[in-house]
Amino acid sequence: MSSLDGPEHTPVPPPILNPAGGANQVRVRAYNERLVLSLVRLYGALSKADIARRSGLSAQTVSVIMRVLEKEGLLSRGAPVRGRVGQPSIPMHLNPDAVYSFGLKIGRRSADLVLMDFVGRIRMQLHQTYAYPLPDEILAFVTSGIEEIESRLDDKQRSRIAGLGIAAPFELWNWAEEVGAPPGAMEVWRDVDLQADIAARVSHPVFLQNDATSACGAELVFGVGPSYPDFVYFFIGSFIGGGIVLNSAIFSGRTGTAGAIGPLPVRDRNGETKQLLEIASIFVLENMLRERGIDPEPLWYSADDWVDFGEPMEVWIQDSAKALAQAIVAAASIVDFSAAVIDGGFPDWVRSRMVQATIDEAAKLDLQGVVMPEIIEGAVGAQARAIGGASLPIFSRYLTDQNVLFKEIDHAEGT
Amino acid sequence: MSSLDGPEHTPVPPPILNPAGGANQVRVRAYNERLVLSLVRLYGALSKADIARRSGLSAQTVSVIMRVLEKEGLLSRGAPVRGRVGQPSIPMHLNPDAVYSFGLKIGRRSADLVLMDFVGRIRMQLHQTYAYPLPDEILAFVTSGIEEIESRLDDKQRSRIAGLGIAAPFELWNWAEEVGAPPGAMEVWRDVDLQADIAARVSHPVFLQNDATSACGAELVFGVGPSYPDFVYFFIGSFIGGGIVLNSAIFSGRTGTAGAIGPLPVRDRNGETKQLLEIASIFVLENMLRERGIDPEPLWYSADDWVDFGEPMEVWIQDSAKALAQAIVAAASIVDFSAAVIDGGFPDWVRSRMVQATIDEAAKLDLQGVVMPEIIEGAVGAQARAIGGASLPIFSRYLTDQNVLFKEIDHAEGT
DNA sequence: AATAAATAAATCCAATTGAATTATTAATTC
DNA sequence: GAATTAATAATTCAATTGGATTTATTTATT
Numbered sequence: 001m002s003s004l005d006g007p008e009h010t011p012v013p014p015p016i017l018n019p020a021g022g023a024n025q026v027r028v029r030a031y032n033e034r035l036v037l038s039l040v041r042l043y044g045a046l047s048k049a050d051i052a053r054r055s056g057l058s059a060q061t062v063s064v065i066m067r068v069l070e071k072e073g074l075l076s077r078g079a080p081v082r083g084r085v086g087q088p089s090i091p092m093h094l095n096p097d098a099v100y101s102f103g104l105k106i107g108r109r110s111a112d113l114v115l116m117d118f119v120g121r122i123r124m125q126l127h128q129t130y131a132y133p134l135p136d137e138i139l140a141f142v143t144s145g146i147e148e149i150e151s152r153l154d155d156k157q158r159s160r161i162a163g164l165g166i167a168a169p170f171e172l173w174n175w176a177e178e179v180g181a182p183p184g185a186m187e188v189w190r191d192v193d194l195q196a197d198i199a200a201r202v203s204h205p206v207f208l209q210n211d212a213t214s215a216c217g218a219e220l221v222f223g224v225g226p227s228y229p230d231f232v233y234f235f236i237g238s239f240i241g242g243g244i245v246l247n248s249a250i251f252s253g254r255t256g257t258a259g260a261i262g263p264l265p266v267r268d269r270n271g272e273t274k275q276l277l278e279i280a281s282i283f284v285l286e287n288m289l290r291e292r293g294i295d296p297e298p299l300w301y302s303a304d305d306w307v308d309f310g311e312p313m314e315v316w317i318q319d320s321a322k323a324l325a326q327a328i329v330a331a332a333s334i335v336d337f338s339a340a341v342i343d344g345g346f347p348d349w350v351r352s353r354m355v356q357a358t359i360d361e362a363a364k365l366d367l368q369g370v371v372m373p374e375i376i377e378g379a380v381g382a383q384a385r386a387i388g389g390a391s392l393p394i395f396s397r398y399l400t401d402q403n404v405l406f407k408e409i410d411h412a413e414g415t
Numbered sequence: 416m417s418s419l420d421g422p423e424h425t426p427v428p429p430p431i432l433n434p435a436g437g438a439n440q441v442r443v444r445a446y447n448e449r450l451v452l453s454l455v456r457l458y459g460a461l462s463k464a465d466i467a468r469r470s471g472l473s474a475q476t477v478s479v480i481m482r483v484l485e486k487e488g489l490l491s492r493g494a495p496v497r498g499r500v501g502q503p504s505i506p507m508h509l510n511p512d513a514v515y516s517f518g519l520k521i522g523r524r525s526a527d528l529v530l531m532d533f534v535g536r537i538r539m540q541l542h543q544t545y546a547y548p549l550p551d552e553i554l555a556f557v558t559s560g561i562e563e564i565e566s567r568l569d570d571k572q573r574s575r576i577a578g579l580g581i582a583a584p585f586e587l588w589n590w591a592e593e594v595g596a597p598p599g600a601m602e603v604w605r606d607v608d609l610q611a612d613i614a615a616r617v618s619h620p621v622f623l624q625n626d627a628t629s630a631c632g633a634e635l636v637f638g639v640g641p642s643y644p645d646f647v648y649f650f651i652g653s654f655i656g657g658g659i660v661l662n663s664a665i666f667s668g669r670t671g672t673a674g675a676i677g678p679l680p681v682r683d684r685n686g687e688t689k690q691l692l693e694i695a696s697i698f699v700l701e702n703m704l705r706e707r708g709i710d711p712e713p714l715w716y717s718a719d720d721w722v723d724f725g726e727p728m729e730v731w732i733q734d735s736a737k738a739l740a741q742a743i744v745a746a747a748s749i750v751d752f753s754a755a756v757i758d759g760g761f762p763d764w765v766r767s768r769m770v771q772a773t774i775d776e777a778a779k780l781d782l783q784g785v786v787m788p789e790i791i792e793g794a795v796g797a798q799a800r801a802i803g804g805a806s807l808p809i810f811s812r813y814l815t816d817q818n819v820l821f822k823e824i825d826h827a828e829g830t
Numbered sequence: 831a832a833t834a835a836a837t838a839a840a841t842c843c844a845a846t847t848g849a850a851t852t853a854t855t856a857a858t859t860c
Numbered sequence: 861g862a863a864t865t866a867a868t869a870a871t872t873c874a875a876t877t878g879g880a881t882t883t884a885t886t887t888a889t890t
Contacts, residue, residue, distance in 0.1 A: 023446050024472070024845050025879050028438040032879090049835055057439070061880050063837060080888095086834025087888040174784065230669055232749070244750065251661060253751040254645055255786055263784035264748035265741070267688075275784065276748075326680070330745045333679035333691075334647070335659065336668040366690065369589065369678035371670055439880050440844050447844090464870055476845055478871060495853095501869025502853040 029065075032057065034400040036065050037074065040094055041119070041399060042226060045078055047089035066092060074098045074118075074398070094118050099398060100161045102149075102204070103390025104142055105211060105383075106133055106168040106194075107345070108179045108238035108283070109300040112383070113145040116390035118398075120222045122383065124149050129300050132181035133172065135192045143201050163205035163393030167214030167385040168194060169239065170257060178283050179238060207392035210256055211235075214388030215380070216243025217250050219341055221391055223379035228339040231373065232331045234261065234324060235384065236344030236354070239281045246335070266326040269319055276327050280320035282345065288312040303347045303382035317350070321357030328358070328375060329365055336371040343378025351377050444480075447472065449815045451480050452489065455509055456534070456814060457641060460493055462504035481507060489513045489533075489813070509533050514813060515576045517564075517619070518805025519557055520626060520798075521548055521583040521609075522760070523594045523653035523698075524715040527798070528560040531805035533813075535637045537798065539564050544715050547596035548587065550607045558616050578620035578808030582629030582800040583609060584654065585672060593698050594653060622807035625671055626650075629803030630795070631658025632665050634756055636806055638794035643754040646788065647746045649676065649739060650799065651759030651769070654696045661750070681741040684734055691742050695735035697760065703727040718762045718797035732765070736772030743773070743790060744780055751786040758793025766792050 032055070039054055040046050046054070052062040069075045076095040080088035099118040105111060110129040114122045126145045130137065142164075150158055176186035199206040209217070216233040219225060225248065233243040242261035244251045251258050262277035278284070286296040292312055298305045328340045342355050355377045362375060380387060447470070454469055455461050461469070467477040484490045491510040495503035514533040520526060525544040529537045541560045545552065557579075565573055591601035614621040624632070631648040634640060640663065648658040657676035659666045666673050677692035693699070701711040707727055713720045743755045757770050770792045777790060795802060 023438070023443040023450075025440070025443075025843095025877085026845090028440075028443060029879060031438050047835075048837095058881050059835080060837070060882080063835095064879085067837095082889070084834080085832075085890045087836065087886095089835060246661065246666060251750070254753055255751045257786065258750045260751070260784075260786075261748060263782075265744060265781065273682075273781070275781065277784075329680060331749050333676060334746050334749055335666070335673045336670045336675070338669055366680065366688070367678075369675070369690065369692075371672065371675075440842085441880095444844060462870075467870095473846055474871070475847085475873085479844085482872095497854070499869080500855045500867070502851095502871070504870060 031400070032061070033065055033069065034398065036062065036069065037094070038399045040075065040092060045091035045093040047081070047091050049089055050091075072098075096121065097157070098160065099394055100153075100157065101390045101393045102146060102161065102164040103386040103388070103392075104164060104166045104168075104198075105214075105386035105389055106138055106166065107211070107385075108132065108169070108172075111138060111141055112386045113142060113149070114383070114386045114390055115149050116387060116394075118394065120387065120391070122387070124152065125383075125386075127302070132176070132179060132185060134185070135188055135194065135197070138194070139197060139201065142198055146202060161204055162397055163207060164198065164202055165207040165209065165214070165389035165392030166194065166198065167209055167211040167389035169211050169241070175239060175277075178281075178287075180283075205393060205396075207389075207396065209252070209389065209392060210241070210243075210260075211237070211385045211389075212241025212261075213243040213250065213252055213256070213259065214386075214392070215241075215343065215378075215384035216245060216259065216388065217391060218380045218384040218388035219243075219343065219378050220245050220248070220250060221395075222387065223384075224339065224341055224376065228341075228374075230335065230337045231339040231341050232261075232328070232335070232337045233259065233341045233378070234280075234327070234343070235378075236280060236282060236320070236342070236346065237385075238283050238286075238345075240277050244335075261327060261331075264327050264330060266323045266330075269322065274323075276323050279323040284319075285309075285313065285316040288316055303345055306347045306350060313350075317354055317357050321354060321361045324354075324358045325361035325365060328362060328373065329367065329370060332370050332373055337373040340373045340375045341378050342375070343380060343382075343384055345382045348377075348381065351381075446815075447476070448480055448484065449813065451477065451484065452509070453814045455490065455507060460506035460508040462496075462506050464504055465506075487513075511536065512572070513575065514809055515568075515572065516805045516808045517561060517576065517579040518801040518803070518807075519579060519581045519583075519613075520629075520801035520804055521553055521581065522626070522800075523547065523584070523587075526553060526556055527801045528557060528564070529798070529801045529805055530564050531802060531809075533809065535802065535806070537802070539567070540801075542717070547591070547594060547600060549600070550603055550609065550612070553609070554612060554616065557613055561617060576619055577812055578622060579613070579617055580622040580624065580629070580804035580807030581609065581613065582624055582626040582804035584626050584656070590654060590692075593696075593702075620808060620811075622804075622811065624667070624804065624807060625656070625658075625675070626652070626800045627656025627676075628658045628665060628667055628671070628674065629801075629807070630656075630758065630793075630799035631660065631674065631803065632806060633795045633799040633803035634658075634758065634793050635660050635663070635665060636810075637802060638799075639754065639756055639791065643756075643789075645750065645752045646754040646756050647676075647743070647750070647752045648674065648756045648793070649695075649742070649758070650793075651695060651697060651735070651757070651761065652800075653698050653701075653760075655692050659750075676742060676746075679742050679745060681738045681745075684737065689738075691738050694738040695742075699734075700724075700728065700731040703731060718760060721762045721765060728765075732769055732772050736769060736776045739769075739773045740776035740780060743777060743788065744782065744785060747785050747788055752788040755788045755790045756793050757790070758795060758797075758799055760797045763792075763796065766796075 036051055039051055048062050048066050052059040073095055075092045078091040078093055080090050082088045096117045096119045101116050103114045103116055113126045115124040117123050128141050172189040173186045195206055195208040212235045215235040229248045231245050235241050240262055242259040244259035264276040265273050266276050268274045286299055289296040289312055359375050451466055454466055463477050463481050467474040488510055490507045493506040493508055495505050497503045511532045511534045516531050518529045518531055528541045530539040532538050543556050587604040588601045610621055610623040627650045630650040644663045646660050650656050655677055657674040659674035679691045680688050681691050683689045701714055704711040774790050
């Protein structure tokens with residue numbers, strides 16, 4: 001074909017990629033087992049025949065896999081479903097007690113330790129507040145907390161703990177000032193490898209993920225995830241953070257901070273450019289209350305302790321909604337998310353008001369050509385970060401929400 | 416474990432997902448074959464032993480697969496490499512003539528039809544300009560063009576054509592005004608299913624993708640892609656558009672327009688909020704030239720025909736750079752891209768000035784907490800859209816850059 | 831009788847394992 | 861310097877492994 005000649009374009013630069021590995025039966029079986037478990041989790045309960053239809057695997061293959069999973073105690077059989085022609089089908093569901101997992105949420109004002117079961121229910125929890133977090137205190141809290149919770153389990157139950165997932169803010173030393181910590185107090189965090197330190201004191205695998213990303217993961221798995229394949233997620237804590245779900249999977253990005261969203265430039269009430277986190281964070285409300293001589297302590301403890309703080313809270317919600325609306329438009333201009341999910345460390349009634357205000361503010365913006373996502377409330381709530389953390393060990397070992405076979409699941413695992 | 420009790424969170428809403436299918440040997444083989452071809456493409460040439468190491472497959476497996484691929488003519492062997500201990504390795508490379516593919520780029524001012532080979536080289540090309548595009552003219556151009564190009568191929572070559580990939584703007588009828596089309600002239604596009612119409616006249620599989628997304632795909636495969644696993648891509652054509660690469664794969668989103676970027680709100684020179692496309696598009700430069708009585712026609716034909724238009728062009732570059740810098744910060748706040756790639760339907764020297772200006776403008780912005788991407792020039796250039804289009808049929812059938820085994824490759828295929 | 835779920839047995843197929851073959855360089859001996 | 865031997869690496873042949881499919885059968889229901 002020498003007659004075909006044309007311009008060549010720029011030559012390929014030296015590749016740095018190391019693509020995925022090849023496939024073999026062992027991996028195929030591991031994948032199919034996870035697929036079965038994930039399908040069961042997603043639908044609550046499915047018969048072997050259902051799984052065969054939904055997975056495209058043969059009935060026999062599914063039969064074999066599910067028998068093994070049942071024998072291992074991961075699946076249990078429900079009551080036979082009669083009323084249709086043919087042999088009654090036996091719905092299989094996840095055995096809630098098959099796997100437990102610890103979730104540790106570290107915040108600027110409080111820490112939570114939860115024990116979650118295989119179906120995402122919180123079975124025990126511990127809570128601690130502080131003016132600002134310090135590594136030693138956190139370490140003490142998590143080790144004594146795990147000890148205490150485990151003391152209430154029997155040997156069999158303890159052996160079923162898949163690990164500990166930590167949901168923590170990255171770069172805690174930044175914005176120490178905004179949170180009212182004494183100068184320099186947060187600097188210790190610079191040299192702390194929390195995952196390693198905790199892993200050294202705990203006999204389970206330890207996982208670490210950004211706190212907002214974790215909350216997003218909880219929303220994906222236990223909240224609106226099944227209804228929306230792509231969404232941008234905002235979690236309003238002491239500082240606002242967020243996460244991104246693409247193709248029904250958390251996208252955590254190169255540095256693990258995709259969807260951080262905090263530094264996004266928006267215009268404030270006066271038309272000045274500010275970063276989103278300077279407006280739509282709880283520390284802003286806290287400072288507003290303090291300026292007005294109102295005690296902000298109810299904000300710290302539990303979301304249920306919030307009261308209606310009246311005017312300052314209303315201003316904060318309005319300002320935040322305005323900023324969130326702009327953030328959503330910016331996000332939608334970059335990725336055509338089907339939803340924007342807003343949740344936070346506050347009670348449901350605050351979330352409702354925040355979401356409605358954001359919907360109203362979004363309507364005032366120039367939306368020509370923008371595929372606007374549905375703006376909705378998160379379904380998980382204030383505990384989302386701890387739940388997301390706790391789900392890390394479980395997903396790492398038993399489940400998959402990605403249709404990906406050979407890529408390592410990208411939570412870093414310690415030890 | 417009845418002693419373990421805790422609050423339950425909101426129950427799962429009815430799922431709508433239909434997750435991926437299960438795995439079996441047939442799919443494994445198909446996947447491994449694509450993996451081998453993709454590795455060879457990425458690295459230019461690799462021996463069987465290299466592939467075995469990089470894929471994690473056994474040498475024997477790779478040997479069998481590659482022998483088949485060689486027999487099918489997709490791979491050919493290079494000269495044995497001596498100079499190292501042991502049997503000399505035989506580098507295998509893609510046979511450029513194993514597969515051909517047509518790429519059709521439809522623009523607001525011109526259309527291109529290219530014939531691309533298996534290694535991404537353009538082997539023939541045709542070009543047509545117009546004041547504005549109309550379906551019938553496009554249809555005539557593509558059918559006669561394909562006929563002409565095929566007439567210069569022999570039977571064997573014709574049989575190796577994998578298909579036709581179209582890179583076209585979505586919603587052509589919008590912004591008809593900005594491009595100077597007579598009122599209503601572009602409305603015909605509303606009722607046209609271009610993919611179907613062309614598929615009915617062409618004997619090859621037809622693929623369709625947004626033009627900017629296609630350009631982005633070309634950059635991923637033939638440009639900077641191998642060096643950057645995630646990047647946001649801007650293609651400055653008559654209208655600016657863009658694309659997104661995540662995990663070394665095009666992310667095209669729910670509506671196929673992820674990374675459209677055009678509607679992103681930015682501040683213009685005067686501090687007013689505008690959409691990115693109202694500033695950083697070639698039609699803006701065109702109008703500026705026309706206002707100053709300068710003939711803008713050189714902009715339309717080929718990128719090589721551009722001349723330095725002096726002051727108005729400088730203003731356009733500055734304005735565009737300012738807007739692009741803001742867009743990059745917004746994008747980086749949402750996803751921690753490793754690079755922001757700028758390319759366009761203009762000559763290389765314009766691209767260089769645009770990128771440098773954008774780097775300068777970005778430095779002036781508030782970047783606290785933002786993980787800024789590297790701002791770099793595209794390596795493919797003005798033909799990126801057509802090349803990206805032409806690569807659709809090839810990737811659909813022979814290659815994979817995603818580590819994904821069971822998800823359908825998401826270019827829609829017609830007929 | 832028809833239908834559907836579940837499963838046992840036999841078969842198939844792709845990857846792996848282990849051994850053998852081939853081609854080369856490196857080191858040693860004559 | 862030439863010949864010999866060892867080491868190394870690429871490739872492939874033959875046998876094995878293991879998981880999915882196919883086919884046939886059983887069970888339970890309308």
